[in-house]
Amino acid sequence: MRDNDAVTSATRKPETPAPPQLSTSLGQGGAPIVPPRLIATDLDGTLLRDDKSVSPRTVAALAAAEEAGIEVFFVTGRPARWMDVVADHVHGHGLAICGNGAAVVDLHGGPGAHRFVKVRELAREHALDAVRLVRAAAPGTVFAVEQTYGFHQEPEYPKLHMEAPDALAPAEELLGPGGAVAEHPILKILAHHPTLDPDGFLTAARLAVGERVTITRSSPSALLEISGPGVSKASTLALCCADRGISHEEVVAFGDMPNDVEMLTWAGRSYAMGNAHPAAVAAATGRTAPNNEDGVAVVIERILGERP
Incomplete structure (x- = not known):
């Protein structure tokens, strides 16, 4: 089952953080x-x-x-x-x-x-847009594609992950008609930059793509994770x-x-x-x-x- 309906997160003002190791029974x-x-x-x-x-x-x-x-x-x-x-x-x-x-x-x-x-899933047209815009905003960015079944990357993408890629090709080729990722849904695109500050890279990429996709990061390095809008x-x-x-x-x-x-x-x-x-x-x-x-x-x- 695929679900492309986004759920908007509730927003609220965080409470004053409790000291480490302290949980409170009052809100x-x-x-x-x-x-x-x-x-x-x-x-x-x-x-x-x-x-x-x-x-x-x-x-x-x-x-x-x-x-x-x-x-x-x-x-x-x-x-x-x-x-x-x-x-x-x-x-x-x-x-x-x-x-x-x-x-x-x-x-x-x-x-x-x-x-x-x-x-x-991340629609291919949104993935291609994100690759184009992030590459323009941060020249030198290299990409990988994560699918339900399959992992593909550009030749210059560093060895950051546990397994060898299923295919090596430019992201535009991987994501294009008849490309290696055509068979299975795309879960996310990974974008790596060899020299940029991680938080600065995240900010630049978010400004470049707007609301076309969701961009975040979980790595201490300049590695971004790009998902479908609202995901x-x-x-x-x-x-x-x-x-x-x-x-x-x-x-x-x-x-x-x-x-x-x-x-x-x-x-x-x-x-x-x-x-x-x-x-x-x-x-x-x-x-x-x-x-x-x-x-x-x-x-x-x-x-x-x-x-x-």
């Missing part, structure tokens, strides 16, 4: 916080330690949340094929949001057998929550980078990691410990401890 104005029904967490830099492991403490916290009836969703920029590191921890529903909201994936099948439940972690999470009758007030979210900002803003309670980018800190209602100190588990344990 804005001293009102009680709605008990959570769903936890949405980013992976790299958030749930995962820097060595890409899930700590025993975090494993136990995730299992305890599910046992208490709180669903846990992994919401990541990763493609589905890179989800094996957490596939054993998805529990009952088995779903994860991948590609910055471009896909909802059922991980029950195990490595190589992931099933796409929802795809919010974000927040908008796809909102669709999944609507399917379950869960309101944004009942969601607790965790993240660390600009690609988490919309999700951190949308959720009723949200936490930036102690290692988070300033944009994530500004968007969240609270702050927790760094990823290497089990910041997600710290908050989950506090939430479960507050339950009657």
